[in-house]
Amino acid sequence: MQLAILGRQPKLSIAELEALFGEDSLKQIGNDICLINSDTELPQKRLGGTIKSAKILSRLENSDLESCFKYLEQSIPEHLHYLPEGKLQLGVSIYGAKAQKNWILKRMLALKKIIKKHGRSVRVIENKSEILESAVVLYNKLTGSLGWEFLLVKDGNDYILAQTTGVQNVDDYSKRDFDRPNRDAFNGMLPPKLAQIMINLAVGSSQHQNAPNSPDILDPFCGSGVVLQEALLMGYKAHGSDINQKMVDYTIENLNWLSENFQISNSKFQIEQADATSYQWTPNPKYIVCETFLGKPLTSLPPSNELNQIINEANTVAERFLKNISSQLSLGSRLCVALPAWYNDVENSKLKIPNSKYIHLKMLDHLTDMGYTRIDLKHASNEDLIYHRPDQIVARELVILEKK
Numbered sequence: 001m002q003l004a005i006l007g008r009q010p011k012l013s014i015a016e017l018e019a020l021f022g023e024d025s026l027k028q029i030g031n032d033i034c035l036i037n038s039d040t041e042l043p044q045k046r047l048g049g050t051i052k053s054a055k056i057l058s059r060l061e062n063s064d065l066e067s068c069f070k071y072l073e074q075s076i077p078e079h080l081h082y083l084p085e086g087k088l089q090l091g092v093s094i095y096g097a098k099a100q101k102n103w104i105l106k107r108m109l110a111l112k113k114i115i116k117k118h119g120r121s122v123r124v125i126e127n128k129s130e131i132l133e134s135a136v137v138l139y140n141k142l143t144g145s146l147g148w149e150f151l152l153v154k155d156g157n158d159y160i161l162a163q164t165t166g167v168q169n170v171d172d173y174s175k176r177d178f179d180r181p182n183r184d185a186f187n188g189m190l191p192p193k194l195a196q197i198m199i200n201l202a203v204g205s206s207q208h209q210n211a212p213n214s215p216d217i218l219d220p221f222c223g224s225g226v227v228l229q230e231a232l233l234m235g236y237k238a239h240g241s242d243i244n245q246k247m248v249d250y251t252i253e254n255l256n257w258l259s260e261n262f263q264i265s266n267s268k269f270q271i272e273q274a275d276a277t278s279y280q281w282t283p284n285p286k287y288i289v290c291e292t293f294l295g296k297p298l299t300s301l302p303p304s305n306e307l308n309q310i311i312n313e314a315n316t317v318a319e320r321f322l323k324n325i326s327s328q329l330s331l332g333s334r335l336c337v338a339l340p341a342w343y344n345d346v347e348n349s350k351l352k353i354p355n356s357k358y359i360h361l362k363m364l365d366h367l368t369d370m371g372y373t374r375i376d377l378k379h380a381s382n383e384d385l386i387y388h389r390p391d392q393i394v395a396r397e398l399v400i401l402e403k404k
Protein backbone atom coordinates (compact mmCIF):
# COMPACT_ATOMS: atom_id res chain seq x y z
CA MET A 1 0.00 0.00 0.00
CA GLN A 2 1.13 3.51 -0.84
CA LEU A 3 0.12 6.89 0.54
CA ALA A 4 -0.05 10.29 -1.12
CA ILE A 5 -0.12 13.72 0.50
CA LEU A 6 -2.34 15.77 -1.78
CA GLY A 7 -1.71 19.31 -3.01
CA ARG A 8 -3.43 22.69 -2.63
CA GLN A 9 -6.53 21.49 -4.52
CA PRO A 10 -6.87 17.93 -3.19
CA LYS A 11 -9.60 16.90 -5.63
CA LEU A 12 -7.37 17.72 -8.59
CA SER A 13 -4.64 15.65 -6.98
CA ILE A 14 -6.87 12.65 -6.38
CA ALA A 15 -8.25 12.92 -9.93
CA GLU A 16 -4.70 12.48 -11.22
CA LEU A 17 -4.22 9.40 -9.03
CA GLU A 18 -7.56 7.97 -10.16
CA ALA A 19 -6.51 8.33 -13.80
CA LEU A 20 -3.28 6.46 -13.11
CA PHE A 21 -4.38 3.76 -10.66
CA GLY A 22 -8.13 3.38 -11.18
CA GLU A 23 -11.06 4.44 -9.05
CA ASP A 24 -11.23 1.23 -7.00
CA SER A 25 -7.61 1.53 -5.86
CA LEU A 26 -8.09 4.77 -3.92
CA LYS A 27 -9.34 5.71 -0.49
CA GLN A 28 -9.31 9.33 0.66
CA ILE A 29 -8.63 10.10 4.32
CA GLY A 30 -9.67 13.52 5.46
CA ASN A 31 -8.98 16.32 3.02
CA ASP A 32 -5.38 15.81 2.00
CA ILE A 33 -4.46 12.11 2.25
CA CYS A 34 -5.05 9.34 -0.26
CA LEU A 35 -4.30 5.64 0.18
CA ILE A 36 -3.41 3.74 -3.01
CA ASN A 37 -3.78 -0.01 -3.19
CA SER A 38 -0.56 -0.64 -5.09
CA ASP A 39 2.73 -2.32 -4.34
CA THR A 40 4.50 -0.09 -6.83
CA GLU A 41 6.24 3.00 -5.46
CA LEU A 42 4.51 6.17 -6.67
CA PRO A 43 6.29 7.94 -9.56
CA GLN A 44 6.79 11.15 -7.56
CA LYS A 45 8.61 13.08 -10.31
CA ARG A 46 5.65 12.51 -12.66
CA LEU A 47 2.92 13.57 -10.22
CA GLY A 48 1.97 17.23 -10.26
CA GLY A 49 -0.65 16.89 -7.54
CA THR A 50 1.16 14.80 -4.94
CA ILE A 51 3.34 16.69 -2.48
CA LYS A 52 4.79 13.61 -0.77
CA SER A 53 4.55 9.92 -1.54
CA ALA A 54 5.13 7.22 1.03
CA LYS A 55 5.02 3.47 1.61
CA ILE A 56 2.77 2.24 4.41
CA LEU A 57 4.64 0.37 7.10
CA SER A 58 1.92 -0.48 9.60
CA ARG A 59 -1.55 0.31 10.87
CA LEU A 60 -1.62 0.94 14.61
CA GLU A 61 -5.14 0.13 15.74
CA ASN A 62 -6.85 2.08 18.53
CA SER A 63 -3.73 4.17 19.06
CA ASP A 64 -2.83 7.69 20.07
CA LEU A 65 0.30 9.68 19.26
CA GLU A 66 2.04 8.58 22.44
CA SER A 67 1.53 4.94 21.45
CA CYS A 68 2.84 5.66 17.95
CA PHE A 69 6.14 7.00 19.28
CA LYS A 70 6.42 4.05 21.67
CA TYR A 71 6.01 1.77 18.64
CA LEU A 72 8.80 3.64 16.83
CA GLU A 73 11.07 3.32 19.86
CA GLN A 74 10.60 -0.46 19.80
CA SER A 75 10.77 -0.89 16.01
CA ILE A 76 13.57 1.42 14.87
CA PRO A 77 16.49 -0.59 16.35
CA GLU A 78 15.44 -3.61 14.27
CA HIS A 79 15.94 -1.66 11.02
CA LEU A 80 19.11 0.34 11.67
CA HIS A 81 21.36 -2.35 10.22
CA TYR A 82 19.76 -1.85 6.79
CA LEU A 83 21.21 1.66 6.58
CA PRO A 84 24.58 2.40 4.96
CA GLU A 85 27.37 3.94 7.04
CA GLY A 86 26.90 7.61 7.87
CA LYS A 87 24.75 10.01 9.83
CA LEU A 88 21.00 9.37 9.80
CA GLN A 89 18.65 12.31 9.17
CA LEU A 90 15.38 11.74 11.08
CA GLY A 91 12.08 13.58 10.80
CA VAL A 92 8.38 13.09 11.48
CA SER A 93 5.14 14.60 10.19
CA ILE A 94 1.74 14.23 11.84
CA TYR A 95 -1.47 14.42 9.79
CA GLY A 96 -4.99 14.67 11.17
CA ALA A 97 -3.99 15.37 14.77
CA LYS A 98 -2.67 18.27 16.81
CA ALA A 99 0.62 18.24 18.68
CA GLN A 100 2.79 20.97 20.15
CA LYS A 101 6.23 21.28 18.57
CA ASN A 102 7.94 20.96 21.97
CA TRP A 103 6.05 17.73 22.61
CA ILE A 104 7.13 16.38 19.21
CA LEU A 105 10.74 17.42 19.84
CA LYS A 106 10.77 15.61 23.17
CA ARG A 107 9.63 12.37 21.50
CA MET A 108 12.11 12.78 18.66
CA LEU A 109 14.98 13.30 21.12
CA ALA A 110 13.93 10.08 22.84
CA LEU A 111 14.22 8.31 19.47
CA LYS A 112 17.60 9.93 18.93
CA LYS A 113 18.84 8.61 22.26
CA ILE A 114 17.79 5.08 21.34
CA ILE A 115 19.43 5.27 17.91
CA LYS A 116 22.70 6.57 19.38
CA LYS A 117 22.60 3.79 21.98
CA HIS A 118 22.71 1.34 19.07
CA GLY A 119 25.87 2.94 17.72
CA ARG A 120 24.43 5.17 15.01
CA SER A 121 24.93 8.90 14.59
CA VAL A 122 21.66 10.77 14.01
CA ARG A 123 20.38 14.30 13.47
CA VAL A 124 16.77 15.16 14.30
CA ILE A 125 14.97 17.60 11.99
CA GLU A 126 13.03 19.87 14.29
CA ASN A 127 9.36 20.54 13.57
CA LYS A 128 7.94 24.06 13.34
CA SER A 129 4.48 22.51 13.20
CA GLU A 130 3.02 19.01 12.96
CA ILE A 131 4.05 18.73 9.30
CA LEU A 132 7.52 19.06 7.79
CA GLU A 133 7.25 21.11 4.61
CA SER A 134 8.32 19.51 1.36
CA ALA A 135 11.33 21.85 1.06
CA VAL A 136 12.55 20.73 4.51
CA VAL A 137 12.23 17.07 3.51
CA LEU A 138 14.04 17.77 0.25
CA TYR A 139 16.93 19.86 1.61
CA ASN A 140 17.57 17.48 4.49
CA LYS A 141 17.53 14.47 2.17
CA LEU A 142 14.93 12.63 4.20
CA THR A 143 14.08 10.38 1.24
CA GLY A 144 17.71 9.47 0.62
CA SER A 145 19.59 6.36 1.73
CA LEU A 146 20.45 8.00 5.06
CA GLY A 147 17.11 9.71 5.62
CA TRP A 148 13.89 8.72 7.35
CA GLU A 149 10.72 10.77 7.51
CA PHE A 150 7.95 8.95 9.30
CA LEU A 151 4.35 9.96 8.64
CA LEU A 152 1.77 9.43 11.38
CA VAL A 153 -1.66 9.69 9.75
CA LYS A 154 -4.82 9.58 11.87
CA ASP A 155 -7.51 7.38 10.32
CA GLY A 156 -10.52 7.11 12.61
CA ASN A 157 -9.34 5.44 15.83
CA ASP A 158 -6.17 4.18 14.15
CA TYR A 159 -2.89 5.67 13.03
CA ILE A 160 -1.19 4.73 9.78
CA LEU A 161 2.60 4.65 9.97
CA ALA A 162 4.30 5.39 6.66
CA GLN A 163 7.77 6.30 5.41
CA THR A 164 8.24 9.04 2.84
CA THR A 165 9.73 7.75 -0.43
CA GLY A 166 9.40 10.85 -2.59
CA VAL A 167 8.78 14.58 -2.33
CA GLN A 168 8.17 17.33 -4.86
CA ASN A 169 11.38 19.06 -5.88
CA VAL A 170 10.42 22.68 -5.33
CA ASP A 171 13.68 23.90 -6.86
CA ASP A 172 13.18 22.01 -10.11
CA TYR A 173 9.59 23.24 -10.47
CA SER A 174 10.71 26.81 -9.80
CA LYS A 175 13.49 26.52 -12.34
CA ARG A 176 11.15 25.16 -15.02
CA ASP A 177 8.64 27.89 -14.26
CA PHE A 178 10.74 31.00 -13.75
CA ASP A 179 14.18 30.34 -15.22
CA ARG A 180 13.11 29.48 -18.77
CA PRO A 181 14.42 31.94 -21.38
CA ASN A 182 10.92 32.98 -22.46
CA ARG A 183 7.74 33.55 -20.46
CA ASP A 184 4.61 35.39 -21.54
CA ALA A 185 2.48 36.63 -18.67
CA PHE A 186 -0.15 38.19 -20.94
CA ASN A 187 -1.00 34.87 -22.59
CA GLY A 188 -1.11 33.09 -19.25
CA MET A 189 1.48 30.80 -17.76
CA LEU A 190 0.41 27.24 -17.14
CA PRO A 191 2.06 25.97 -13.92
CA PRO A 192 4.33 22.94 -14.55
CA LYS A 193 2.55 20.94 -11.84
CA LEU A 194 -0.81 21.52 -13.53
CA ALA A 195 0.66 20.50 -16.88
CA GLN A 196 1.77 17.20 -15.31
CA ILE A 197 -1.71 16.62 -13.89
CA MET A 198 -3.26 17.27 -17.32
CA ILE A 199 -0.90 14.85 -19.05
CA ASN A 200 -1.71 12.14 -16.52
CA LEU A 201 -5.45 12.78 -16.87
CA ALA A 202 -5.17 12.34 -20.63
CA VAL A 203 -2.83 9.35 -20.79
CA GLY A 204 -3.86 7.62 -17.57
CA SER A 205 -2.52 4.11 -17.15
CA SER A 206 -2.60 3.37 -20.88
CA GLN A 207 0.37 1.53 -22.35
CA HIS A 208 0.68 3.58 -25.51
CA GLN A 209 2.36 1.80 -28.41
CA ASN A 210 2.67 4.48 -31.06
CA ALA A 211 4.95 4.13 -34.04
CA PRO A 212 8.54 5.27 -33.40
CA ASN A 213 8.14 8.55 -35.30
CA SER A 214 4.67 9.32 -33.96
CA PRO A 215 4.37 12.00 -31.25
CA ASP A 216 2.88 10.83 -27.98
CA ILE A 217 1.58 14.20 -26.76
CA LEU A 218 0.17 16.96 -28.97
CA ASP A 219 -0.40 20.51 -27.72
CA PRO A 220 -2.09 22.56 -30.47
CA PHE A 221 -1.95 25.76 -28.33
CA CYS A 222 1.60 25.29 -27.10
CA GLY A 223 2.27 28.91 -26.07
CA SER A 224 5.71 28.95 -24.46
CA GLY A 225 5.81 25.14 -24.25
CA VAL A 226 5.01 24.21 -20.64
CA VAL A 227 2.95 21.12 -21.52
CA LEU A 228 5.61 19.97 -23.96
CA GLN A 229 8.45 20.42 -21.49
CA GLU A 230 6.63 18.35 -18.88
CA ALA A 231 5.75 15.69 -21.48
CA LEU A 232 9.43 15.38 -22.42
CA LEU A 233 10.47 15.11 -18.78
CA MET A 234 7.87 12.37 -18.29
CA GLY A 235 9.39 10.39 -21.13
CA TYR A 236 6.96 11.19 -23.95
CA LYS A 237 7.70 12.59 -27.37
CA ALA A 238 6.10 15.98 -27.91
CA HIS A 239 4.46 17.72 -30.86
CA GLY A 240 3.40 21.35 -30.50
CA SER A 241 1.89 24.08 -32.59
CA ASP A 242 0.72 27.64 -32.09
CA ILE A 243 -0.89 30.22 -34.33
CA ASN A 244 1.62 32.85 -33.18
CA GLN A 245 5.11 32.47 -34.65
CA LYS A 246 6.57 34.33 -31.68
CA MET A 247 5.24 31.64 -29.34
CA VAL A 248 6.62 28.93 -31.62
CA ASP A 249 10.04 30.58 -31.38
CA TYR A 250 9.62 30.87 -27.60
CA THR A 251 8.79 27.17 -27.29
CA ILE A 252 11.74 26.05 -29.40
CA GLU A 253 14.15 28.15 -27.36
CA ASN A 254 12.60 26.96 -24.08
CA LEU A 255 12.79 23.29 -25.07
CA ASN A 256 16.40 23.68 -26.20
CA TRP A 257 17.08 25.21 -22.77
CA LEU A 258 15.32 22.23 -21.19
CA SER A 259 17.50 19.84 -23.17
CA GLU A 260 20.63 21.52 -21.84
CA ASN A 261 19.49 21.81 -18.21
CA PHE A 262 17.53 18.59 -17.74
CA GLN A 263 19.29 16.29 -20.22
CA ILE A 264 16.35 15.87 -22.60
CA SER A 265 17.04 14.89 -26.20
CA ASN A 266 15.74 17.62 -28.53
CA SER A 267 15.08 14.98 -31.18
CA LYS A 268 11.92 14.09 -29.27
CA PHE A 269 9.99 17.28 -30.06
CA GLN A 270 8.47 18.89 -33.13
CA ILE A 271 7.13 22.46 -33.15
CA GLU A 272 5.32 24.28 -35.96
CA GLN A 273 3.15 27.30 -36.63
CA ALA A 274 -0.47 26.32 -37.14
CA ASP A 275 -4.04 27.45 -36.54
CA ALA A 276 -5.58 24.85 -34.20
CA THR A 277 -9.07 25.52 -35.60
CA SER A 278 -8.18 24.35 -39.12
CA TYR A 279 -4.81 22.57 -39.21
CA GLN A 280 -4.35 18.89 -40.12
CA TRP A 281 -1.66 17.28 -37.96
CA THR A 282 0.51 14.48 -39.32
CA PRO A 283 0.54 11.81 -38.09
CA ASN A 284 -2.88 11.75 -36.50
CA PRO A 285 -2.59 12.50 -32.75
CA LYS A 286 -3.57 10.04 -30.02
CA TYR A 287 -3.17 12.07 -26.81
CA ILE A 288 -3.95 15.78 -26.79
CA VAL A 289 -3.12 18.00 -23.83
CA CYS A 290 -3.61 21.73 -24.18
CA GLU A 291 -4.91 25.00 -22.83
CA THR A 292 -7.15 26.79 -25.29
CA PHE A 293 -7.58 30.56 -25.58
CA LEU A 294 -8.49 31.84 -22.09
CA GLY A 295 -9.73 35.22 -23.19
CA LYS A 296 -8.73 38.62 -21.93
CA PRO A 297 -6.94 38.70 -18.55
CA LEU A 298 -9.23 40.15 -15.88
CA THR A 299 -8.77 41.58 -12.42
CA SER A 300 -12.54 41.77 -11.81
CA LEU A 301 -15.69 40.71 -13.60
CA PRO A 302 -16.55 43.30 -16.27
CA PRO A 303 -20.11 44.37 -17.17
CA SER A 304 -22.21 41.56 -18.57
CA ASN A 305 -22.06 42.72 -22.21
CA GLU A 306 -18.25 42.89 -22.14
CA LEU A 307 -17.97 39.54 -20.33
CA ASN A 308 -20.32 37.89 -22.82
CA GLN A 309 -18.12 39.09 -25.66
CA ILE A 310 -15.04 37.61 -23.98
CA ILE A 311 -16.85 34.32 -23.31
CA ASN A 312 -18.19 34.06 -26.86
CA GLU A 313 -14.74 34.61 -28.34
CA ALA A 314 -13.18 31.91 -26.15
CA ASN A 315 -16.13 29.60 -26.82
CA THR A 316 -15.74 29.99 -30.60
CA VAL A 317 -12.03 29.14 -30.55
CA ALA A 318 -12.52 26.07 -28.34
CA GLU A 319 -15.49 24.78 -30.34
CA ARG A 320 -13.80 25.21 -33.71
CA PHE A 321 -10.69 23.47 -32.41
CA LEU A 322 -12.57 20.47 -31.04
CA LYS A 323 -14.60 20.13 -34.24
CA ASN A 324 -11.45 20.32 -36.35
CA ILE A 325 -9.43 17.76 -34.44
CA SER A 326 -12.35 15.37 -33.95
CA SER A 327 -12.10 14.15 -37.55
CA GLN A 328 -8.39 13.44 -37.07
CA LEU A 329 -8.76 11.25 -34.00
CA SER A 330 -9.20 7.50 -33.87
CA LEU A 331 -11.74 5.93 -31.54
CA GLY A 332 -10.58 6.00 -27.93
CA SER A 333 -8.16 8.89 -28.36
CA ARG A 334 -7.98 10.95 -25.19
CA LEU A 335 -7.82 14.69 -24.56
CA CYS A 336 -7.35 16.83 -21.48
CA VAL A 337 -8.23 20.39 -22.39
CA ALA A 338 -8.01 23.38 -20.07
CA LEU A 339 -10.88 25.73 -20.89
CA PRO A 340 -11.58 29.10 -19.31
CA ALA A 341 -14.16 29.42 -16.56
CA TRP A 342 -14.90 32.73 -14.87
CA TYR A 343 -15.19 32.92 -11.12
CA ASN A 344 -18.54 34.37 -10.14
CA ASP A 345 -18.55 35.75 -6.61
CA VAL A 346 -22.25 35.17 -6.01
CA GLU A 347 -22.49 37.67 -3.19
CA ASN A 348 -20.63 40.51 -4.91
CA SER A 349 -21.09 39.76 -8.60
CA LYS A 350 -22.97 42.25 -10.75
CA LEU A 351 -24.28 39.31 -12.77
CA LYS A 352 -26.27 37.83 -9.85
CA ILE A 353 -26.32 34.30 -11.24
CA PRO A 354 -27.74 32.28 -8.34
CA ASN A 355 -25.87 29.23 -7.08
CA SER A 356 -23.29 29.45 -9.85
CA LYS A 357 -19.72 29.67 -8.62
CA TYR A 358 -18.26 29.59 -12.13
CA ILE A 359 -19.41 30.71 -15.55
CA HIS A 360 -18.64 27.98 -18.09
CA LEU A 361 -18.30 27.86 -21.87
CA LYS A 362 -21.58 27.01 -23.59
CA MET A 363 -19.91 24.51 -25.93
CA LEU A 364 -19.57 22.09 -23.01
CA ASP A 365 -23.26 21.29 -23.51
CA HIS A 366 -22.57 20.05 -27.07
CA LEU A 367 -19.55 17.77 -26.69
CA THR A 368 -21.53 14.71 -27.81
CA ASP A 369 -22.51 16.48 -31.03
CA MET A 370 -18.80 17.04 -31.77
CA GLY A 371 -17.98 13.36 -31.34
CA TYR A 372 -16.75 13.24 -27.73
CA THR A 373 -17.63 11.57 -24.47
CA ARG A 374 -16.75 13.54 -21.36
CA ILE A 375 -15.03 11.28 -18.86
CA ASP A 376 -16.48 11.41 -15.36
CA LEU A 377 -14.38 10.45 -12.37
CA LYS A 378 -15.55 8.77 -9.17
CA HIS A 379 -13.43 10.72 -6.68
CA ALA A 380 -13.73 14.19 -8.27
CA SER A 381 -16.69 15.93 -9.89
CA ASN A 382 -16.44 18.13 -12.98
CA GLU A 383 -16.63 21.17 -10.73
CA ASP A 384 -13.66 19.81 -8.75
CA LEU A 385 -11.55 19.82 -11.91
CA ILE A 386 -11.25 23.60 -11.95
CA TYR A 387 -7.85 25.06 -11.19
CA HIS A 388 -8.42 28.41 -9.54
CA ARG A 389 -6.37 30.74 -7.39
CA PRO A 390 -8.33 32.92 -4.93
CA ASP A 391 -6.99 36.18 -6.37
CA GLN A 392 -7.89 35.37 -9.99
CA ILE A 393 -11.07 35.76 -12.02
CA VAL A 394 -10.21 33.45 -14.92
CA ALA A 395 -9.92 29.81 -13.86
CA ARG A 396 -8.90 26.74 -15.85
CA GLU A 397 -11.54 24.04 -16.23
CA LEU A 398 -9.97 20.67 -17.00
CA VAL A 399 -12.14 18.63 -19.32
CA ILE A 400 -11.23 15.00 -20.02
CA LEU A 401 -12.60 13.79 -23.34
CA GLU A 402 -12.55 10.57 -25.33
CA LYS A 403 -13.24 10.27 -29.03
CA LYS A 404 -16.35 8.14 -29.45
